[in-house]
Amino acid sequence: MTLAFQGSLLDSGGEATAGPLGSSVQRTVLSRGAWIDVLPGWVRGADALFGRLVQAVPWRAEKRQMYDRVVDVPRLLCFYPEDTLLPDPVLDQAGQELNAHYGEELGEPFRTAGLCLYRDGQDSVAWHGDTTGRGSTEDTMVAIISLGAPRALLLRPRGGGPGLRRDLGHGDLLVMGGSCQRTWEHAVPKTSRASGPRISVQFRPRGVR
Numbered sequence: 001m002t003l004a005f006q007g008s009l010l011d012s013g014g015e016a017t018a019g020p021l022g023s024s025v026q027r028t029v030l031s032r033g034a035w036i037d038v039l040p041g042w043v044r045g046a047d048a049l050f051g052r053l054v055q056a057v058p059w060r061a062e063k064r065q066m067y068d069r070v071v072d073v074p075r076l077l078c079f080y081p082e083d084t085l086l087p088d089p090v091l092d093q094a095g096q097e098l099n100a101h102y103g104e105e106l107g108e109p110f111r112t113a114g115l116c117l118y119r120d121g122q123d124s125v126a127w128h129g130d131t132t133g134r135g136s137t138e139d140t141m142v143a144i145i146s147l148g149a150p151r152a153l154l155l156r157p158r159g160g161g162p163g164l165r166r167d168l169g170h171g172d173l174l175v176m177g178g179s180c181q182r183t184w185e186h187a188v189p190k191t192s193r194a195s196g197p198r199i200s201v202q203f204r205p206r207g208v209r
Ligand SMILES: O=C(O)CCC(=O)C(=O)O
Pocket: 114, 116, 125, 130, 144, 153, 186, 187, 188, 200, 201, 202
């Protein structure tokens, strides 16, 4: 696949690595037991990793029913279930570091990885919480690594109230925790601005989708 991508001037250009998560992770406490953690530029050499994933991942175009029509899902996807080989060793390393940092608080490991490729500003995901599984009834965590061109990830409380926005790309980490999947929603809206491609890698525990 060929996608025009402009790397970050801040990217180290070296080997991609995801090091230990320390005290530099910044937590923002939201309402109703939800929170987010953010660590900008966590994955070093993220642009090289982005380039490898574009090529190595068997990206799939999906369709979904919308009222009486079947429409294209506006992004490409690939899901790695529990105990499958991830498409790059840096993602295994990232998963291990996430488990080392969050394992005690989460009470279980992150086990699956969902990858999404937003090819340009017209690709998007609508407002939702990850409530297909246990996230509808239990506190949990979803950890997202963003690679490639930054896109806005918006969060808003269900039922109304002020939301927030984080622009994520180039190796940034955002973790949604506590009740975030059932009391808040998140979205990556379309943008009419020129936007390069972005990959989102979401680590989730067993039974959370
Ligand atoms: O692009 C992102 O980082 C968000 C992805 C997401 O919310 C999802 O796939 O459920």
